[in-house]
Amino acid sequence: MAGGPLEGVKIIDMTSVVVGPLATQTFADHGADVIKVEAPGGDIVRFLAGRGRTPGMSGKFLHLNRNKRSLVLDLKKPGAYDALMQLLKTADVLIWNMRPPAMARLKLSYEDVCKVNPKIIYCGMFGFGQDGRYRDKPAYDSIIQGSAGIAALYHMATGEPRYLPMVIADRTVGLIAVQMILMALFHRERTGEGQSIELPMFENMVKSVLEEHMYLKTFDPPLGPVGDPRLTDPQARPLPTKDGWICVSANTDGQAFAVFDAIGRPELKTDPRFNTVAARFKNTPEYFSIRAEGLKRKTTAEWIEIFDRTDVPAMPFQTLDQIMEDPHLRDIGFFENIDHPTEGRIRNMKLPNKLSRGARRDFRHAPKIGEQSLEVLREAGLSDAEIDALLASGATLDGRPKT
Numbered sequence: 001m002a003g004g005p006l007e008g009v010k011i012i013d014m015t016s017v018v019v020g021p022l023a024t025q026t027f028a029d030h031g032a033d034v035i036k037v038e039a040p041g042g043d044i045v046r047f048l049a050g051r052g053r054t055p056g057m058s059g060k061f062l063h064l065n066r067n068k069r070s071l072v073l074d075l076k077k078p079g080a081y082d083a084l085m086q087l088l089k090t091a092d093v094l095i096w097n098m099r100p101p102a103m104a105r106l107k108l109s110y111e112d113v114c115k116v117n118p119k120i121i122y123c124g125m126f127g128f129g130q131d132g133r134y135r136d137k138p139a140y141d142s143i144i145q146g147s148a149g150i151a152a153l154y155h156m157a158t159g160e161p162r163y164l165p166m167v168i169a170d171r172t173v174g175l176i177a178v179q180m181i182l183m184a185l186f187h188r189e190r191t192g193e194g195q196s197i198e199l200p201m202f203e204n205m206v207k208s209v210l211e212e213h214m215y216l217k218t219f220d221p222p223l224g225p226v227g228d229p230r231l232t233d234p235q236a237r238p239l240p241t242k243d244g245w246i247c248v249s250a251n252t253d254g255q256a257f258a259v260f261d262a263i264g265r266p267e268l269k270t271d272p273r274f275n276t277v278a279a280r281f282k283n284t285p286e287y288f289s290i291r292a293e294g295l296k297r298k299t300t301a302e303w304i305e306i307f308d309r310t311d312v313p314a315m316p317f318q319t320l321d322q323i324m325e326d327p328h329l330r331d332i333g334f335f336e337n338i339d340h341p342t343e344g345r346i347r348n349m350k351l352p353n354k355l356s357r358g359a360r361r362d363f364r365h366a367p368k369i370g371e372q373s374l375e376v377l378r379e380a381g382l383s384d385a386e387i388d389a390l391l392a393s394g395a396t397l398d399g400r401p402k403t
Contacts, residue, residue, distance in 0.1 A: 002067075004031020004360035009185070011035070012088060013068065014096040014108075016043040018141070018167045019125055019201070021064040022174035023181070024095060028067035029351055031360045035376055036068045037084065039075075040397060042369040053343050056369055062346060065366040070399060071377070072370035075106055077395035079386065084108075087380045089116050093181055097125040099136065110196040119194040121184045125177055129200040139201060141167035148205035153213065156232040172208060173201045230281065235288035238317040241300045245317035248295070248307065256280060256287075258310040262303075263294025340365045342401050370399025 049060030127139025216224030307314035
């Protein structure tokens with residue numbers, strides 16, 4: 001038994017890349033039994049995210065698929081569909097991220113699955129809501145970033161549209177999926193009712209962007225343009241110091257006044273342009289410009305010492321390599337070197353959040369393709385003869401590492 005608050009919850013995971021695997025790993029990390037159903041070629045992120053020590057085991061795959069079991073089923077081959085439906089009979093959740101018509105063609109619509117398990121939580125993750133004209137369009141993270149306004153924010157700030165260089169839409173919607181599924185499980189606990197969940201990436205990211213940046217067009221008629229100027233100003237970035245860069249955020253009067261003192265401009269504390277939160281907001285470009293110019297006069301370490309002493313939020317700008325050597329992360333043991341049974345020594349990240357009761361006790365390494373196919377099929381009630389037939393037809397494969 002895994003332990004953890006979700007021990008006993010069985011999740012059938014028909015997702016790939018990032019958005020779904022992030023969600024299901026969150027469940028798995030907290031005790032759920034997550035069965036990752038893969039086609040014989042495996043989740044594309046096994047190969048899409050660069051090479052590993054062995055084929056199909058990229059670094060990104062290892063970070064998104066721990067604590068899961070891999071079952072290979074080729075649903076185009078005889079017997080595979082029946083095996084999956086047998087598995088779904090005892091599942092609590094089915095989560096998938098393909099276009100709904102594809103699920104319907106596979107005879108895995110909500111209505112199809114409810115016939116064998118009316119209490120299941122059925123969660124679909126896809127690009128666009130099914131009531132609009134974009135419903136059949138394919139989507140990846142970059143498509144959603146560009147269409148939902150994230151690239152436009154870069155254009156407003158820098159004059160050039162670009163994508164945030166991480167899959168922020170996938171990661172945001174993946175965490176929303178965790179919230180929605182947990183709410184549905186809680187509803188079922190009280191009522192006994194299963195349900196279907198639709199999670200469109202486009203609408204979720206539009207909501208996230210416009211909560212920040214609808215700004216003065218919140219009002220009807222509009223009081224001005226879109227875009228929070230504190231966030232789209234060109235100076236809203238790590239700022240140059242004498243020897244590098246620093247990240248500073250001074251929002252309250254106390255914080256802003258401490259910055260004015262530190263840069264040698266105490267008179268700005270009584271300047272009507274900067275002496276209140278509202279005044280600084282109204283004069284954001286000038287406030288940011290004065291702050292940026294003042295920070296050039298000392299080193300990053302000198303500024304950090306000053307701002308730590310005056311309680312101004314500030315941290316040094318860090319590269320990815322520097323983050324991996326960060327002393328605070330070392331203090332808390334954030335990184336741990338572990339031995340993967342097929343990939344050798346790898347660097348794992350501990351869970352950042354803590355539960356005072358009921359943490360997961362065991363740990364599963366990210367699986368090879370089909371590593372647990374046989375054990376999962378046996379648990380679902382298939383006989384050895386039925387499993388042998390699936391192996392013979394190529395509908396499943398035995399991915400257990402060779403000893």
